[in-house]
Amino acid sequence: MYTYNEFDDAFVRNRVAEFRDQVERRIDGSLTEDEFKPLRLKNGVYLQLHAYMLRVAIPYGTINSRQMRQLALIAERFDKGYGHFTTRQNIQFNWPRLKDIPDILDLLADVGMHAIQTSGNCIRNVTADHFAGAAADEIEDPRPTAELLRQWSTDHPEFQYLPRKFKIAITGAPNDRAVTKAHDIGLRMLRNEAGEPGYEVIVGGGLGRTPMVGKVVRDFLPKADLLPYLEAILQVYNLSGRRDNKYKARIKILVHETGLDEIREKIEAAFVRQKRDFAGVPADLVAQIDEAFAPPLFDNTRSLAYEQALGADPLLRSFAETNVAEHKNPAYGIVSVSLKPVGGTPGDATADQMRVLADLAERYGHDELRISHEQNVILPHVRKADIPAVHAALREAGLATANIGLVSDIIACPGMDYCALATARSIPVAQAISNRFDELKLERDIGPLKIKISGCINACGHHHVGHIGILGLDKAGRENYQITLGGDGTETTTIGERTGPGFDAEDLVPAIEAIVLAYLEQRVDASETFLEAYRRLGAEPFKQAIYDKEKDEARAA
Amino acid sequence: MAREYKPRIVTANDLFEGDAVYFTASHGWSRDHGDAVVAFSQDAADKLLSAANMQQDQVVGPYLAETVMGDDNRPQPLHFREAFRTRGPSNYFHGKQAGA
Ligand code: SF4
Numbered sequence: 001m002y003t004y005n006e007f008d009d010a011f012v013r014n015r016v017a018e019f020r021d022q023v024e025r026r027i028d029g030s031l032t033e034d035e036f037k038p039l040r041l042k043n044g045v046y047l048q049l050h051a052y053m054l055r056v057a058i059p060y061g062t063i064n065s066r067q068m069r070q071l072a073l074i075a076e077r078f079d080k081g082y083g084h085f086t087t088r089q090n091i092q093f094n095w096p097r098l099k100d101i102p103d104i105l106d107l108l109a110d111v112g113m114h115a116i117q118t119s120g121n122c123i124r125n126v127t128a129d130h131f132a133g134a135a136a137d138e139i140e141d142p143r144p145t146a147e148l149l150r151q152w153s154t155d156h157p158e159f160q161y162l163p164r165k166f167k168i169a170i171t172g173a174p175n176d177r178a179v180t181k182a183h184d185i186g187l188r189m190l191r192n193e194a195g196e197p198g199y200e201v202i203v204g205g206g207l208g209r210t211p212m213v214g215k216v217v218r219d220f221l222p223k224a225d226l227l228p229y230l231e232a233i234l235q236v237y238n239l240s241g242r243r244d245n246k247y248k249a250r251i252k253i254l255v256h257e258t259g260l261d262e263i264r265e266k267i268e269a270a271f272v273r274q275k276r277d278f279a280g281v282p283a284d285l286v287a288q289i290d291e292a293f294a295p296p297l298f299d300n301t302r303s304l305a306y307e308q309a310l311g312a313d314p315l316l317r318s319f320a321e322t323n324v325a326e327h328k329n330p331a332y333g334i335v336s337v338s339l340k341p342v343g344g345t346p347g348d349a350t351a352d353q354m355r356v357l358a359d360l361a362e363r364y365g366h367d368e369l370r371i372s373h374e375q376n377v378i379l380p381h382v383r384k385a386d387i388p389a390v391h392a393a394l395r396e397a398g399l400a401t402a403n404i405g406l407v408s409d410i411i412a413c414p415g416m417d418y419c420a421l422a423t424a425r426s427i428p429v430a431q432a433i434s435n436r437f438d439e440l441k442l443e444r445d446i447g448p449l450k451i452k453i454s455g456c457i458n459a460c461g462h463h464h465v466g467h468i469g470i471l472g473l474d475k476a477g478r479e480n481y482q483i484t485l486g487g488d489g490t491e492t493t494t495i496g497e498r499t500g501p502g503f504d505a506e507d508l509v510p511a512i513e514a515i516v517l518a519y520l521e522q523r524v525d526a527s528e529t530f531l532e533a534y535r536r537l538g539a540e541p542f543k544q545a546i547y548d549k550e551k552d553e554a555r556a557a
Numbered sequence: 558m559a560r561e562y563k564p565r566i567v568t569a570n571d572l573f574e575g576d577a578v579y580f581t582a583s584h585g586w587s588r589d590h591g592d593a594v595v596a597f598s599q600d601a602a603d604k605l606l607s608a609a610n611m612q613q614d615q616v617v618g619p620y621l622a623e624t625v626m627g628d629d630n631r632p633q634p635l636h637f638r639e640a641f642r643t644r645g646p647s648n649y650f651h652g653k654q655a656g657a
Contacts, residue, residue, distance in 0.1 A: 027573070035616050047570055047575055047617055047618070048575070049577070050577065050642065050646065050652045050653070052575040080649070080651055094649070098574075285582075345648045414639060416637075417647055417648055418646060422638075425641075427647065427648045431648065473639075477635075477636055
């Protein structure tokens with residue numbers, strides 16, 4: 001994987017030293033909060049409901065065992081022994097003290113990590129397919145592009161004061177696991193008819209208050225044109241994006257208000273100018289990045305150990321069904337480690353669990369780990385013959401929950417248990433749903449179903465693209481939850497539709513259960529997924545299941 | 558007739574630890590909501606808030622929060638958000654509820 005060169009290292013160290021000084025000056029009273037706040041946000045430090053929170057970037061979700069161990073150390077020494085992995089492929093520490101944060105940043109810098117550009121109106125951590133470099137369906141590893149974008153956008157003078165934050169996601173596979181259509185810019189790698197690599201460029205996607213599916217501005221952009229083209233998009237946005245109203249400042253609003261054709265014209269015109277002045281990415285840099293992401297040396301020794309173990313161990317078989325995905329090398333598998341144990345907090349891992357994951361990556365996984373936007377951890381390259389051993393070790397660490405893609409693999413943002421912006425809690429909702437479906441023992445029967453929960457309209461929990469989405473609101477001083485159905489975050493991105501009036505916390509889980517039972521009753525057969533059934537049936541039968549039921553209960557009461 | 562004024566307290570986050578603190582009668586800060594000094598009029602609330610705002614070398618972001626008086630005549634949180642701030646998160650026994 002990519003390792004920092006001296007320039008990166010010096011840059012990060014200087015930033016830590018600078019921030020240490022700023023923290024000292026805030027603590028001794030020489031900086032006011034008004035002066036300090038933008039400085040701390042630039043370094044990923046938020047003030048939440050109960051404590052400060054430090055958000056650490058994990059560029060394109062890729063880390064190695066050394067870095068994971070360092071996160072474990074930080075969790076133990078400066079937090080309460082755990083960390084929270086987010087939908088932006090970041091990790092958040094929920095309990096640092098202000099005076100300790102510079103020390104944490106130093107520890108991060110020791111392993112080439114930082115918290116820069118995890119906040120503010122700049123280009124945020126570039127996210128990528130968490131199966132990058134491993135997936136069987138991949139055209140090309142998107143991470144060299146993501147790394148190039150990271151270097152290009154880090155401290156880019158022109159793009160530090162954009163109208164609003166700016167998020168880029170990239171996938172190298174036709175099956176979109178990076179939600180590219182819900183980002184300010186989404187890039188999908190593809191090849192043209194001549195077989196040359198390039199990108200489909202999508203702009204103006206986003207969730208939040210005004211959810212929008214991104215639109216294709218360029219069907220095929222040759223690889224070499226990427227940076228001037230993105231600069232063109234950002235220039236158009238920087239000049240024309242609305243700065244008068246925070247809620248209208250994202251590029252999705254600009255695209256929507258201007259219209260796709262006109263935006264495209266403006267971008268193409270800016271692109272011509274940019275390209276003329278663009279000297280190209282230095283060849284040695286390209287080579288250096290490509291080398292950093294060269295595939296590991298795979299061990300292709302033939303072995304039937306995996307197949308035999310599958311036959312003998314039903315727990316392993318059930319784990320393999322959901323948590324092992326097809327690798328481009330047939331001797332390998334991609335192992336997803338669920339951070340969604342029954343009744344647990346989605347995305348949380350203890351320091352001990354982080355160390356187990358680091359050990360497994362080192363021993364069996366070519367030293368690679370990924371964080372997925374679905375708040376799970378991936379071992380992207382595990383020899384199939386080693387999967388039984390990995391599974392056994394995961395079981396011991398309480399990490400073998402076999403539920404990837406199923407009803408209890410819930411995305412939930414921190415909500416009002418931590419987040420200062422929240423209008424309601426999301427974690428207890430996720431816990432209650434997970435516990436309920438565990439009691440029902442229907443999870444396998446239900447099949448693929450994505451539930452996503454946000455604790456406010458900012459939609460960090462991606463509720464709009466959940467097959468079942470849940471949005472927590474404050475309704476006259478009570479936590480109340482709106483349900484959306486039919487959302488989809490893949491290459492067929494769709495924004496879910498609201499069912500109608502929201503539910504109070506105690507009525508929410510029964511409503512979710514009723515929706516799922518209605519699906520089980522009305523599906524053609526077990527091969528029709530929830531999303532397919534919803535698309536065929538529409539919202540009506542599901543609405544009936546939740547609202548008529550309410551009336552019945554009111555009558556019975 | 559003017560609408561009855563809902564009593565308010567001033568709360569903020571501690572500058573060093575980041576947790577919730579409450580402005581007291583002696584113009585100090587307590588970690589216990591019940592210790593907060595209560596304003597029963599808009600005027601008193603404004604005065605409290607400006608006094609609290611003078612102490613930004615100790616706290617971050619003071620604001621007024623509605624409160625109700627408990628049987629012990631100490632202020633209790635009204636809104637669920639404020640109630641959560643007096644306790645800590647619901648998924649772990651961390652924060653104020655753990656005595657931390
Ligand atoms: S969706 Fe809202 S509550 Fe949840 S993390 Fe984002 S800002 Fe906080």
